[in-house]
Amino acid sequence: MKKVDDGPHSWLHEHGDYLYRFAMSRLHNEDLAADMLQETLLAGWKGFDKFAGQSSIRTWLVGILKHKIIDHIRREIRGRNLSEAVENDPTSAYFNSNGSWSDAPAAWKENPEDLFSNEQFYKTLESCINKLPEKQQIVFRMRDITGEDTETTCKTCDVTSTHLHVLLHRARLALRTCLNIHWFERGNRS
Amino acid sequence: MRHACKKISQLASDSLDRPLSLLERLKFKLHLSMCGHCRDFDHNINLIHKVTAMIHTTDYGQTRLSEKQRQQLHDNLNAIK
Numbered sequence: 001m002k003k004v005d006d007g008p009h010s011w012l013h014e015h016g017d018y019l020y021r022f023a024m025s026r027l028h029n030e031d032l033a034a035d036m037l038q039e040t041l042l043a044g045w046k047g048f049d050k051f052a053g054q055s056s057i058r059t060w061l062v063g064i065l066k067h068k069i070i071d072h073i074r075r076e077i078r079g080r081n082l083s084e085a086v087e088n089d090p091t092s093a094y095f096n097s098n099g100s101w102s103d104a105p106a107a108w109k110e111n112p113e114d115l116f117s118n119e120q121f122y123k124t125l126e127s128c129i130n131k132l133p134e135k136q137q138i139v140f141r142m143r144d145i146t147g148e149d150t151e152t153t154c155k156t157c158d159v160t161s162t163h164l165h166v167l168l169h170r171a172r173l174a175l176r177t178c179l180n181i182h183w184f185e186r187g188n189r190s
Numbered sequence: 191m192r193h194a195c196k197k198i199s200q201l202a203s204d205s206l207d208r209p210l211s212l213l214e215r216l217k218f219k220l221h222l223s224m225c226g227h228c229r230d231f232d233h234n235i236n237l238i239h240k241v242t243a244m245i246h247t248t249d250y251g252q253t254r255l256s257e258k259q260r261q262q263l264h265d266n267l268n269a270i271k
Contacts, residue, residue, distance in 0.1 A: 008267050009264060009267060012260070012263055012264065012267070016255050016260065016263070017253075017254045017255055020253065020254070020255045020259075021253045021254075024253050025253075030259075034255070034259050034262070034263065037255075037263065038263055038266055038267070041263075041267060042267070042270060091196065091199075094196075094199075095195065095196045099194060099195055099196040099197070100195050100196075101195050101227045101228075101231075104227040104230075105227055105228075105230040105231040105234055106230055107230050107233070108230075108233065108234055108237055110237070112237055112240035112241045112244065113244075115237070115241050116241050116244045116245070121241075122245075125238075125241070125242075143207065144206075144238075144239060144242040144243065145242045145243075145245055147243060150207055150208065161208075164207070165200070165203065165204050165207060165208070166200075168203055168206075168207060169199065169200050169203040169204070172203050172206075172235045172238065173199065173203075175238060176231065176234050176235055176238065179234075179238065180234075
């Protein structure tokens with residue numbers, strides 16, 4: 001029998017912040033994160049009979065939330081047709097036809113801790129990420145910011161691991177160049 | 191050796207996502223030992239990788255539902271249930 005306090009209202013009270021934070025770290029959008037949280041609480045309530053009690057309620061709800069987020073991203077990618085063909089190779093811009101660097105990388109002296117705590121750098125990084133083509137943004141955020149594993153990223157974005165590596169290579173090349181222009185070359189330490 | 195920079199940059203990126211094979215590792219190390227540009231590239235993307243990883247672990251640490259959002263969720267749950 002369902003205990004009275006095991007309803008979605010009490011889950012919201014006890015695990016709401018945790019689940020919301022989890023969703024925010026993956027979706028970076030407050031309204032969307034709240035929507036996913038709501039769907040999760042409702043799905044949990046509907047499927048509560050299936051909760052075996054082998055894990056904690058929180059772990060169980062996180063599992064539901066994870067699926068909701070993956071479904072959302074998949075729909076997003078399909079709906080907007082964010083495909084990016086492997087054949088159409090934007091990395092050629094960074095190399096000469098013989099495969100050598102056309103715009104040679106330079107040494108960056110800063111260490112990650114200083115950059116991380118610098119708000120200006122953070123803004124520059126965000127704006128460079130936002131300039132990436134959408135599919136590259138999604139895979140880059142999932143892998144490098146959220147730290148999702150390769151398998152989950154591939155499954156969510158409907159790509160093979162080979163295609164994923166191609167997309168990440170493109171994203172990192174573009175990001176490196178963007179940061180070089182807007183931060184490192186400028187000697188921007190403001 | 192220079193002709194290989196494009197491929198080496200792919201390996202540098204891959205090494206952040208998967209273990210390289212023995213052959214790939216040898217090729218990669220050998221090339222880096224001779225090519226300063228690719229060494230810089232490898233260093234650059236590793237630096238970006240470290241910074242972005244830090245963003246995730248700390249950025250949302252303080253995130254909470256606002257009172258308004260919380261109330262809205264309670265209302266919605268009541269309406270749907």
